[in-house]
Amino acid sequence: MIAAFFAPIAGEAGLGLRDDAALLNAPQGRGLILTKDLLVAGVHFFENDLPGAIARKALRVNLSDLAAKGAAPLGFLLGLALPPDWTPDWLKAFAADLAADAQDFGCPLLGGDTVKTPGPLTLSITAFGAAPAQGMVRRDAALTGDxxxxxxxxxxxxxxxxxxxxxxxxxxxxxxxxxxxxxxxxxxxxxxxxxxxxxxxxxxxxxxxxxxxxxxxxxxxxxxxxxxxxxxxxxxxxxxxxxxxxxxxxxxxxxxxxxxxxxxxxxxxxxxxxxxxxxxxxxxxxxxxxxxxxxxxxxxxxxxxxxxxxxxxxxxxxxxxxx
The missing domain is CATH 3.90.650.10 (PurM-like C-terminal domain)
Structure with a gap:
């Protein structure tokens, strides 16, 4: 499954998904920003949504968090818990649109984990970004008059x-x-x-x-x-x-x-x-x-x-x- 669907879309830091970890180098002098979102079928998307749309939403909600911090995307980890009714065709479509967004937004796949679950389809993405040279734009820093x-x-x-x-x-x-x-x-x-x-x-x-x-x-x-x-x-x-x-x-x-x-x-x-x-x-x-x-x-x-x-x-x- 990894070799067929996800290794082809992995970035260089993902080491071809041949290892148990990735090797990511942050740009010199810039902080590393991390964010994570969890999506569950029936809560964050409809179970009958197209697989490509589910993949794109899972990645994009994380990219939105990076954008708010002024962070340039570096890559992401994918956690995928598949219910019993998954099919190779479903996963092929999921991976294809995930690859397209990863390329378009410059945020390559670095690794992750895939498991089976008796419950609904569940996805977890952890995205990494490079902080602005001036430092991360924080949520709590507003001042009177802003x-x-x-x-x-x-x-x-x-x-x-x-x-x-x-x-x-x-x-x-x-x-x-x-x-x-x-x-x-x-x-x-x-x-x-x-x-x-x-x-x-x-x-x-x-x-x-x-x-x-x-x-x-x-x-x-x-x-x-x-x-x-x-x-x-x-x-x-x-x-x-x-x-x-x-x-x-x-x-x-x-x-x-x-x-x-x-x-x-x-x-x-x-x-x-x-x-x-x-x-x-x-x-x-x-x-x-x-x-x-x-x-x-x-x-x-x-x-x-x-x-x-x-x-x-x-x-x-x-x-x-x-x-």
Whole structure:
């Protein structure tokens, strides 16, 4: 199995997957950043998702963490627990798309482990990256007065998940989307876009950053609370896609899903006021949309989200949690 499916896509540091370990040399003078995500069928993806899509999501959610640290990918380890119904054709398709993403993002396979399990398909990836020359962009380093930004658009993946679940209470707004918007939201849930193009701008200009995996409201709370900070966010300032706006117009209550749903894998960051314009320019040069959503201020309360009337929104659950 290793020789047929994974050795052909291993990087040089993986030693052809002929050993029990890899030999990775970090760039001289730069720290080594490590991150790990675990994905389980029925929790993080649908069991009937295509094998290639599962492989790409597993790698990309880790690459998103590296991007938020300003880290250039160096490689990854793969843990794969296969249920009894796996087939060589399934694994071939899984490995093919994993190889394509590994090449496209410059993050080769270095090794790992493959086992059987009586339970659902489970994947674990540990990714390695080289820290920026200035040091890793930490999550807890924001200061009072910092400008707050988020990349791309938010809420699309959470709406895409609700679309995939197709529950009775959602069929009204789903029916109002149109085919193009529905396809866009479904794809945003299925296939994250790690913002690796931002790593230079983040390394040079951001003070703090993390990726938005559990919902903007909750992740903003996490990042700012570590520094004893809070913020005021106007809903009008949130970057929304055409599809999310269409869904929100059909069902205004979806604003909670947009603000609190997971799987965006966008970058949330803070920059000192004197570096804000340089960060914006760096993002623009990289071809990544970066939207300013507020300013950090001293406070122990959770960030406040206000509607167009200035009213404070009360979210039942600001962030996704497994427990």
């Amino acid at each position: 400008a707050l930004y988020v990349s791309g658009t938010v809420g699309d993946a959470a709406l895409g998940l609700r679309l995939r679940l197709n529950r009775e209470e959602d069929r009204g707004w789903i029916g109002a989307l149109g085919a193009e918007n529905a396809a866009f939201l479904a794809d945003r849930y299925l296939l994250p876009r790690p913002r690796l193009a931002l790593i230079d701008a983040l390394g040079d200009h951001a003070r703090a950053a993390m990726d938005v995996s559990d919902g903007l409201a909750g992740d903003l709370t996490k990042m700012l609370a570590l520094a004893g900070l809070t913020a005021d966010v106007a809903l009008a300032d949130l970057p929304l896609s055409q599809a999310a706006r269409a869904a929100l117009e059909a069902q205004p209550a979806l604003i909670e899903t947009i603000c609190c749903g997971g799987d965006d894998y966008e970058i949330l960051c803070a920059a000192a006021p004197e570096k804000a314009l340089a960060l914006e320019a760096g993002a623009k040069a990289a071809g990544i949309k970066l939207t300013r959503i507020g300013q950090a201020r001293r406070g122990a309360v959770t960030p406040i989200f206000r509607n167009a009337k200035g009213e404070v929104l009360r979210f039942e659950r600001a962030s996704f949690s497994h427990f």
